[in-house]
Structure formats: structure tokens, C-alpha cells
Amino acid sequence: MRVYNVLRKKKEDFLPLDGNKVKMYVCGMTTNGLVHLGHARQAITFDMIYKYLKLKGYDVLYASNYTDIDDRSILQAKEMGISPLELADERIKIINTTWQNLGVVEPDFRPRVTKCIPQIITFVKDLITKGYAYETSDGDVYFDVKKYDGYGRLSNRKIDELIDSVRIENADNKHDNLDFALWKHTNEGEFGFSSPWGQGRPGWHIECSTMIKTYLGDQIDIHGGGKDLIFPHHENEIAQSYCENGCDLAKYWLHNGLITINGQKMSKSLKNFMLVDDLLKKYDSEVIRYAILVNHYTSTQDLGDEALKLAEKNLYYFYNVLSTIKECEQNNDLKDKFYESMDDDFNSAKVIADLFSECSKYKLKDARAGGAIKGVLPLIKDILGLFKHEPIEFIESLKQKYLNILGITRKEIEDKIKQRLDAKQQKNYALADSIRDELVSCGIILNDTKSGTSYDIKQLY
Numbered sequence: 001m002r003v004y005n006v007l008r009k010k011k012e013d014f015l016p017l018d019g020n021k022v023k024m025y026v027c028g029m030t031t032n033g034l035v036h037l038g039h040a041r042q043a044i045t046f047d048m049i050y051k052y053l054k055l056k057g058y059d060v061l062y063a064s065n066y067t068d069i070d071d072r073s074i075l076q077a078k079e080m081g082i083s084p085l086e087l088a089d090e091r092i093k094i095i096n097t098t099w100q101n102l103g104v105v106e107p108d109f110r111p112r113v114t115k116c117i118p119q120i121i122t123f124v125k126d127l128i129t130k131g132y133a134y135e136t137s138d139g140d141v142y143f144d145v146k147k148y149d150g151y152g153r154l155s156n157r158k159i160d161e162l163i164d165s166v167r168i169e170n171a172d173n174k175h176d177n178l179d180f181a182l183w184k185h186t187n188e189g190e191f192g193f194s195s196p197w198g199q200g201r202p203g204w205h206i207e208c209s210t211m212i213k214t215y216l217g218d219q220i221d222i223h224g225g226g227k228d229l230i231f232p233h234h235e236n237e238i239a240q241s242y243c244e245n246g247c248d249l250a251k252y253w254l255h256n257g258l259i260t261i262n263g264q265k266m267s268k269s270l271k272n273f274m275l276v277d278d279l280l281k282k283y284d285s286e287v288i289r290y291a292i293l294v295n296h297y298t299s300t301q302d303l304g305d306e307a308l309k310l311a312e313k314n315l316y317y318f319y320n321v322l323s324t325i326k327e328c329e330q331n332n333d334l335k336d337k338f339y340e341s342m343d344d345d346f347n348s349a350k351v352i353a354d355l356f357s358e359c360s361k362y363k364l365k366d367a368r369a370g371g372a373i374k375g376v377l378p379l380i381k382d383i384l385g386l387f388k389h390e391p392i393e394f395i396e397s398l399k400q401k402y403l404n405i406l407g408i409t410r411k412e413i414e415d416k417i418k419q420r421l422d423a424k425q426q427k428n429y430a431l432a433d434s435i436r437d438e439l440v441s442c443g444i445i446l447n448d449t450k451s452g453t454s455y456d457i458k459q460l461y
């Protein structure tokens with residue numbers, strides 16, 4: 001197996017630190033909002049990686065956190081008149097349901113920051129004792145970036161360049177602009193925890209380093225997250241953990257690419273965050289999974305309406321082919337290709353492309369292709385989470401969805417088909433054609449075969 005290791009900027013053989021055991025950590029969501037497509041891409045990517053590693057026989061321990069407190073969620077809770085922890089509980093319940101609906105498995109550990117405060121305090125205390133961090137007169141604690149030689153390794157940046165690039169924060173007492181907060185004081189009446197430095201809250205980066213140490217140990221095999229986390233978040237995790245543990249935090253750093261929505265970057269100002277719960281009212285969860293996995297996980301990907309509609313259409317095509325595959329002898333043609341693709345940095349895009357070309361062959365009456373598709377299907381179901389529905393059920397429910405959108409009933413279409421047949425029998429071809437045209441203009445296409453006329457939805461082709 002080979003994976004693209006962002007730390008060394010190349011594909012490398014995957015060799016875990018300790019035999020068959022794989023420890024994997026992925027930075028999870030902040031509970032100041034609900035699951036949007038960016039979160040979904042990350043969760044579905046690492047869900048696939050987790051499941052594939054298990055399929056390959058690795059003994060995987062997977063942790064992904066919830067940042068259940070931050071400035072925004074504290075503000076939101078205040079406005080709602082509840083405590084930040086109540087808000088986090090409520091949100092996590094909703095978020096977990098979204099994961100379930102998307103078919104994302106629950107990691108082995110789901111640590112929450114507010115449940116790890118004593119461990120975070122110990123970690124920060126250690127860093128101060130070792131001389132890598134300092135306390136300010138305000139009760140903040142900062143990591144002293146210049147004390148760690150390796151800073152910038154992951155993001156490939158030099159410290160001096162970084163100093164120029166970071167915004168000047170309002171923290172007056174920092175030794176250096178690049179230094180980042182391990183602990184931030186909170187004022188009287190604000191939400192916080194007591195600590196040796198007075199009341200405060202942990203900084204963001206320290207929570208991941210602490211949770212990894214607590215739940216998985218000093219060193220892990222895979223650290224994952226979105227590309228946007230490389231700097232400063234992951235760079236800072238590496239620095240803190242190295243200074244605390246005296247060893248590299250993770251052997252492989254895997255980052256999923258970012259997404260755009262209808263060609264634009266997702267941003268708060270554009271208000272183009274598509275919430276997964278809203279999309280699930282419009283699309284089957286497999287449509288979202290497919291739209292994500294049809295691209296390699298490292299690519300930048302557009303996930304707007306167009307992409308989702310295309311994914312829905314493609315699934316409709318695949319399910320239609322699947323519904324026609326009769327009992328046949330399975331073979332390993334596609335199964336072997338599946339393992340090859342997935343061994344090559346989890347290339348789900350290639351898996352789907354191979355399935356597509358085999359479906360085309362099957363449609364041209366290549367019986368061996370049918371056996372190949374049947375052979376690979378259980379793997380695609382388990383690892384990619386696709387094609388789990390009964391083909392006929394999926395096809396019919398998608399048809400029904402579009403009939404509702406088009407505002408036409410099955411009975412109305414069947415009546416028209418019957419009228420057209422009558423017209424044909426009476427050799428009134430002009431009438432027959434006008435009935436067909438009328439249906440086409442309503443978005444319904446007809447297929448005449450020896451056994452009769454069937455109909456389908458124009459938009460799904």
C-alpha cells in the first residue's frame with residue numbers, strides 16, 4: 001500500500017510503526033455549527049480510509065475529536081440563554097445523526113475538549129517546565145515557536161517568512177508574533193476553567209496534541225484532516241507534541257482537498273455553506289457519498305448543485321445496470337483492480353471509473369463484465385458505502401422524486417401511453433406523435449420495445 005505523505009510531499013509505502021497496529025487521528029468538527037459539505041468530505045474520506053485499512057487486516061484505532069467550545073459557540077450559547085456545554089450536547093446529537101445518515105461510522109474514540117481539561121493543563125505545564133512555553137502577566141500561556149527548530153516542516157515554510165505572514169494579534173504580551181496560545185485567560189463572568197494560570201480556556205491546537213497523547217499515545221501512524229488545517233493548526237500540533245514527547249507526532253500526514261460550491265470558495269461572507277441535513281432532504285445519502293468519492297480525496301472539488309445532480313444521474317445509471325444483471329458466475333476482474341486502486345493512495349475515483357467501464361461493456365452484452373461487477377460489488381458497498389440499496393427500489397424512488405418535481409402522476413402517464421397506443425392502432429400517427437411530444441415537453445421520455453412502451457425521466461439521462 002502506498003499513501004501520499006504530506007510531511008515528505010511524496011507517495012510512500014505504508015508501513016505502520018508497530019507491526020499490524022494502526023493509530024489514526026483526524027481533527028474533528030467545532031460544534032459552533034452543523035455539518036456542511038466540507039465536513040462531510042473529510043468525514044467520508046477518512047471513513048473510507050478507516051474501513052479500507054481494516055479490510056486490509058490492520059488493527060486500527062481511530063480517534064476524531066469534537067471541539068465543543070470556542071469563541072463562537074460561547075457567544076451563540078449566550079444568545080440562546082443556555083450554557084456552552086448544553087449547546088455542545090445538543091449539537092453533537094444532531095451531528096452524530098447526520099454522520100449516521102451519511103453512513104459514516106463512529107470512530108473508536110470521540111474525545112471532547114471540555115472532558116480533557118486536566119490532561120491539557122498537564123501538557124501545558126510540562127511545556128512551560130521544559131522551557132518551550134511561557135506565561136504572560138495576563139494569565140495566557142504561549143508556545144515559544146523559536147525554541148523548536150523543526151517549525152514549518154509540514155507546511156514547507158521558513159520561520160522568518162512565517163513571521164511576516166501572520167497577522168498581528170491583539171495579544172500584547174507575546175514574545176513573538178508567531179507564538180501561539182496554549183491557554184487563554186477568561187475574564188470574570190466568562191465561561192472558563194480554573195488552572196494554575198487563573199481562569200481560562202485551552203487554545204485550539206493544544207487540544208489535538210493532548211487528545212492524541214491521551215487516547216492513542218505519543219506517536220501515531222496517520223494524522224488526517226483537511227488541507228486548510230496544515231498551517232497553522234497541524235504545524236503547531238507537531239511542534240507542541242515533539243517538545244512534549246521527544247518524538248514525531250505522526251508518521252503519515254494525509255490531507256483531503258478542499259471543496260468549492262458552484263465554483264466559489266465556501267465562505268461565511270458568501271453564505272454558501274451547504275448543510276448536509278438540508279441536502280439529505282433533497283438527495284439520497286449515496287448521492288453525497290458518490291459526489292465526494294468520485295474524485296480522489298486530495299483533489300480540490302466542486303460540490304455545488306451541478307455536481308450533486310450529476311452524481312444522482314450517474315447513480316441512476318449504475319443502479320439501472322445493476323438491476324439488469326442476472327444470476328451469473330462471479331469473477332475477480334474488478335476485485336483485483338479495486339485493491340490495486342485502493343492500495344494506491346485510496347483511489348476511489350479509479351474504482352468508480354473502472355466500474356463505469358465494466359458497466360458499459362455489460363450493456364454491450366459482455367457477460368463476463370456482469371460477473372466482474374457482481375464480484376466487486378460487496379467491496380464497494382462496504383468500503384465506499386455505495387450501491388447499498390435494492391436497485392429497483394432506488395430507481396423507483398428516484399423516478400417518484402422527479403415525477404413529484406414535474407407534477408405528473410404515474411396514472412396520467414400510463415393513460416397517455418394507452419391513448420397513444422389506441423391512436424397508433426387507428427393509424428392516427430399525427431395524434432400518437434403529438435401525445436409523445438406532449439409527454440416529452442413534460443420531461444417524460446418513452447421507450448418503445450417489443451414488449452410494450454415504458455417511460456423514464458428526461459432529466460436523469
Ligand SMILES: [Zn+2]
Binds near residue numbers: 027028233237
Ligand atoms: Zn487538530
